[in-house]
Amino acid sequence: MRTPILYLTLGCMVLASCTIVPGSHMRRGLFMYNDTPPEYVEATTEMDYIPINSTVVANLNIRVSEEPAYSxxxxxxxxEYNYKIAAGDVLTITVWEHPELTIPAGSFRSAAESGTEVKADGTIFFPYAGRILVDGLTTAEISAEVRTKLASVIRNPQVDVRVADFRSQxxxxxxxxxxxxxxxxxxxxxxxxxxxxxxxxxxxxxxxxxxxxxxxxxxxxxxxxxxxxxxxxxxxxxxxxxxxxxxxxxDANKIFVLGEVNMPGSLFLSRNGTSLAEALSESRGINEDRADGRGVYVLRNTGIDKDDAGYPVYKAQIFHLNASSAVGFMLADQFPLQPRDVVYVSAAPIARWNRFLSQLLPSIIATDRVGDIENN
Missing domain, CATH: 3.10.560.10 (Outer membrane lipoprotein wza domain like)
Known part of the structure; x- marks a missing residue:
C-alpha cells in the first residue's frame, strides 16, 4: 500500500518542482493570472558576459595619467584674486596726518565695531567725500575713489582702506x-x-x-x-x-555578497577601493562544503538606455571568475569592485542535490507514516 502512495507523492512533487527547487520561477501572488499588469511593457535587458582574466583585470586597473594634472x-x-566689497562688509578708512577723519578703535571697541559698514544699497558715507558707491569694488579702487573726492579739501591725501570685518560673502x-x-x-x-x-x-x-x-x-x-x-x-x-x-x-557605496559564502550580506567599499578577493574575505570566505569555486560572478548595473520605440533597456555586465585555482584568487585580488556590485558564489551540484533531498525527505517520511497508519 505504501508504494502507490509514495509514487503519487513523488509525481506531485515533480509536477510542482518549479516552486520547491531553489532558483526556479515563482508566480507573484498579487497578479493571480498574469505576472504583470496589462498596461506594463515588458522590459528589455542587455547583458554582457565577461570572463575575468588577466586582460580584463589589466584594462580595469589602467590609469589615464600617472603624472599629477597641472591646473x-x-x-x-x-x-588674479581680489576681494570685492559688498553690502554688510565693514571698512576701516585711514587718512594719514588727519586723525580727525579716522575713528580710533579704542580699548573697548574693535576695528569692526568702529569701522564704516557698507549699507544695503552698497554705499558708504565718509566725511568731506560724501556718499560713495563701493559695491563690487576692491579696497584699492575704494581708496582711489576716496582720495579723488578728498583732493578738493585736502592737499595730496594719503588714504588707506582695509576690510575690518568680512560679512557679505x-x-x-x-x-x-x-x-x-x-x-x-x-x-x-x-x-x-x-x-x-x-x-x-x-x-x-x-x-x-x-x-x-x-x-x-x-x-x-x-x-x-x-x-x-x-x-x-x-x-x-x-x-x-x-x-x-x-x-x-x-552609505550608498555598498556591495552585496550572496550565495555560498560563510557570511552573506552587504559591505562598504573602502576609500582606497575593494577588490573581489577582499569582498570574499570580508564575508569569511567561500563555503568549501557547498560552493562551486568555478562559479564566482560579479553582477554590475551599467545603466538604462532606450530602444527605438522609447522603451527602457536595462544594461548589465556579468563578470565570471573561475576561483578553483590559485590563479583565480590572484585575479580576484586585482579585480576592483564598484558601488552596488553584486557578488554571487554559486552552489556546487552536490549541494543543490542535497537541498532538493532535504526538501523531499519530510514528504517521504510523512508518506511512510501514512502507510503505517493504513496498515494498522
Missing part, C-alpha cells in the same frame, strides 16, 4: 564633515580643499569620491580622491559667494 586655470584665478558646507557650517570669504583665496580643512576635514564615513558643489543653481560632482591621491588640481575649485558644498556619507 593653470586655478593658478591664474588665485593669482559666505560658503556653506554640509554632510560628512567634522564641523559642518559656513565660512566667510575674505581677501585670501578660498579653495575647496581649504574650506574642508578649515572645518576639521572629512568625517570617517565620508564619501570622498563624490562631492557635490552647487553654484548658481547648477550642481557639479567633484572627487577629493582625485585631488588628494592623484594631484588632480583641476577639481580644487576657487569658491565663490553662496557656494554650497555637500559631502555625502558612503
Amino acid at each position: 593653470p586655470e586655478l593658478e591664474k584665478a588665485v593669482a 559666505r560658503v556653506f558646507l554640509s554632510g560628512a564633515i567634522n564641523q559642518p557650517g559656513n565660512l566667510p570669504i575674505n581677501n585670501i583665496p578660498l579653495t575647496l580643499v581649504d574650506a574642508i580643512d578649515k572645518l576639521g576635514g572629512l568625517a570617517d564615513d565620508a564619501d570622498w569620491e563624490t562631492i557635490y558643489l552647487t553654484r548658481n543653481g547648477v550642481r557639479q560632482v567633484l572627487s577629493l580622491r582625485d585631488i588628494y591621491e592623484k594631484g588632480e588640481l583641476a577639481g580644487n575649485l576657487l569658491l565663490q559667494n553662496n557656494d554650497v558644498i555637500h559631502v555625502p556619507r558612503f
Whole structure:
C-alpha cells in the first residue's frame, strides 16, 4: 500500500518542482493570472558576459595619467584674486596726518565695531567725500575713489582702506564633515580643499569620491580622491559667494555578497577601493562544503538606455571568475569592485542535490507514516 502512495507523492512533487527547487520561477501572488499588469511593457535587458582574466583585470586597473594634472586655470584665478566689497562688509578708512577723519578703535571697541559698514544699497558715507558707491569694488579702487573726492579739501591725501570685518560673502558646507557650517570669504583665496580643512576635514564615513558643489543653481560632482591621491588640481575649485558644498556619507557605496559564502550580506567599499578577493574575505570566505569555486560572478548595473520605440533597456555586465585555482584568487585580488556590485558564489551540484533531498525527505517520511497508519 505504501508504494502507490509514495509514487503519487513523488509525481506531485515533480509536477510542482518549479516552486520547491531553489532558483526556479515563482508566480507573484498579487497578479493571480498574469505576472504583470496589462498596461506594463515588458522590459528589455542587455547583458554582457565577461570572463575575468588577466586582460580584463589589466584594462580595469589602467590609469589615464600617472603624472599629477597641472591646473593653470586655478593658478591664474588665485593669482588674479581680489576681494570685492559688498553690502554688510565693514571698512576701516585711514587718512594719514588727519586723525580727525579716522575713528580710533579704542580699548573697548574693535576695528569692526568702529569701522564704516557698507549699507544695503552698497554705499558708504565718509566725511568731506560724501556718499560713495563701493559695491563690487576692491579696497584699492575704494581708496582711489576716496582720495579723488578728498583732493578738493585736502592737499595730496594719503588714504588707506582695509576690510575690518568680512560679512557679505559666505560658503556653506554640509554632510560628512567634522564641523559642518559656513565660512566667510575674505581677501585670501578660498579653495575647496581649504574650506574642508578649515572645518576639521572629512568625517570617517565620508564619501570622498563624490562631492557635490552647487553654484548658481547648477550642481557639479567633484572627487577629493582625485585631488588628494592623484594631484588632480583641476577639481580644487576657487569658491565663490553662496557656494554650497555637500559631502555625502558612503552609505550608498555598498556591495552585496550572496550565495555560498560563510557570511552573506552587504559591505562598504573602502576609500582606497575593494577588490573581489577582499569582498570574499570580508564575508569569511567561500563555503568549501557547498560552493562551486568555478562559479564566482560579479553582477554590475551599467545603466538604462532606450530602444527605438522609447522603451527602457536595462544594461548589465556579468563578470565570471573561475576561483578553483590559485590563479583565480590572484585575479580576484586585482579585480576592483564598484558601488552596488553584486557578488554571487554559486552552489556546487552536490549541494543543490542535497537541498532538493532535504526538501523531499519530510514528504517521504510523512508518506511512510501514512502507510503505517493504513496498515494498522
